[in-house]
Amino acid sequence: MSKALDGVRILDFTHVQSGPTCTQLLAWFGADVIKVERAGAGDITREQLRDITDVDSLYFTMLNHNKRSVTIDTKNPEGKLVLEALIQKCDVLVENFAPGALDRMGFTWERIQELNPRMIVASVKGFGPGPYEDCKVYENVAQCAGGAASTTGFDDGPPVVSGAQIGDSGTGLHLALGIVTALYQRTQTGRGQKVLAAMQDGVLNLCRVKLRDQQRLERTGTMKEYPQYPNGTFGEAVPRAGNASGGGQPGWILKCKGWETDPNAYIYFITQAPVWAKICNVIGKEDWATDPNYATPAARLPHLKDIFAEIERWTMTKTKFEAMQILNKYDIPCGPILSMKEIAEEPSLRKTGTIVEVDHPTRGKYLTVGNPIKLSDSPTEVKRSPLLGEHTDEVMTELGYSPEQISALRTAGAI
Numbered sequence: 001m002s003k004a005l006d007g008v009r010i011l012d013f014t015h016v017q018s019g020p021t022c023t024q025l026l027a028w029f030g031a032d033v034i035k036v037e038r039a040g041a042g043d044i045t046r047e048q049l050r051d052i053t054d055v056d057s058l059y060f061t062m063l064n065h066n067k068r069s070v071t072i073d074t075k076n077p078e079g080k081l082v083l084e085a086l087i088q089k090c091d092v093l094v095e096n097f098a099p100g101a102l103d104r105m106g107f108t109w110e111r112i113q114e115l116n117p118r119m120i121v122a123s124v125k126g127f128g129p130g131p132y133e134d135c136k137v138y139e140n141v142a143q144c145a146g147g148a149a150s151t152t153g154f155d156d157g158p159p160v161v162s163g164a165q166i167g168d169s170g171t172g173l174h175l176a177l178g179i180v181t182a183l184y185q186r187t188q189t190g191r192g193q194k195v196l197a198a199m200q201d202g203v204l205n206l207c208r209v210k211l212r213d214q215q216r217l218e219r220t221g222t223m224k225e226y227p228q229y230p231n232g233t234f235g236e237a238v239p240r241a242g243n244a245s246g247g248g249q250p251g252w253i254l255k256c257k258g259w260e261t262d263p264n265a266y267i268y269f270i271t272q273a274p275v276w277a278k279i280c281n282v283i284g285k286e287d288w289a290t291d292p293n294y295a296t297p298a299a300r301l302p303h304l305k306d307i308f309a310e311i312e313r314w315t316m317t318k319t320k321f322e323a324m325q326i327l328n329k330y331d332i333p334c335g336p337i338l339s340m341k342e343i344a345e346e347p348s349l350r351k352t353g354t355i356v357e358v359d360h361p362t363r364g365k366y367l368t369v370g371n372p373i374k375l376s377d378s379p380t381e382v383k384r385s386p387l388l389g390e391h392t393d394e395v396m397t398e399l400g401y402s403p404e405q406i407s408a409l410r411t412a413g414a415i
């Protein structure tokens, strides 16, 4: 079966996490992704957080599936010529170097345009234009600068970063959308363009509801669904809301049977208004369904702490899975807190290709997260990440270099 991005060639100049997330997605959709790395070293993550000596780390393998790897020293004059040949042959150049690195290499937007006016140049940077545009940025910096950290955690504690890599993988996702959009526009204009996804912007986009709340707070001085209401105080900025739901339906994380020893024996419980009477029945508080202090969402707001404490008395008598089964029968929205171990072992995620076992020549078998976006006409087949420079000769041959030329370039340290 054909793939959605068959025929699209990506010159993948990405490293670490944000850029590789983006190009891995494009590869899963069928693009030919040619990852350019430095000979002898490669993407720094190949050797970061290694669990097996001299074997590409899981950090690298899990972000670089379905790609080809070529080694080019792009600061070597002959290496630059190879890169130029690749620019002429590819549709998109994706990079997430520190600001200015591509220019310093000699590959400015103008130079790339000269070589290939159809080329789309897509970049992840930490910040967009402004006071921090020259800064190097990693995940947690973006979470802090994008509004996620100040709004995550509990009111009486410090800001907290999330385990979800919204700065890196989140921005990679944003960039992938920018690239396919630019490819679509190119079908009409025939021209390439620059695509920029700044990590601060990407995180802020994912924190949109918190900017909503900032404005609500400024207008009304309070937010009734936040745990600070009614007894605590609100300051000038959106406070951390613990596990309160970001929407109009109050929710909280509640203990389940076994919580004393299992750190993940918890369930997320949402007191969705249309099923309030059912919730009251399940937890044995039938009178709350008609009691004027509890019967309506507005009446419940000042009592949310007590309500969740009462519901927790019930959830603590059930395992998270038992509670989930009972609550789902009544359409009461809830979700078990799943550990990574439980997720890794979940058969339904294996079945859908969301968790995939991959075989690697030096690592052996390992688990990865497959393509989370499923296209009915473009199925994803997850293929192992390339070894460093595994495809250098193959790609050089496709570019028209003879075996003798390839060997001379290797001797000169250009590839």
Ligand code: CAO
Pocket: 015, 016, 017, 018, 019, 036, 037, 038, 039, 072, 073, 074, 075, 096, 097, 098, 099, 100, 101, 102, 104, 105, 124, 125, 126, 135, 136, 137, 138, 139, 168
């Ligand atoms: N041949 C020759 N030189 C190469 C090369 C190649 N194949 N590939 C990279 N280089 C060079 C670059 O040209 C650059 O050289 P200069 O500094 O002389 O211009 C150098 O390698 C290092 O690039 P870098 O500054 O991007 O790398 P770093 O490890 O110092 O910084 C990071 C890493 C992530 C902080 C930085 O790249 C960055 O801020 N990127 C943008 C934001 C981003 O994507 N952050 C998320 C990363 S995922 O957590």
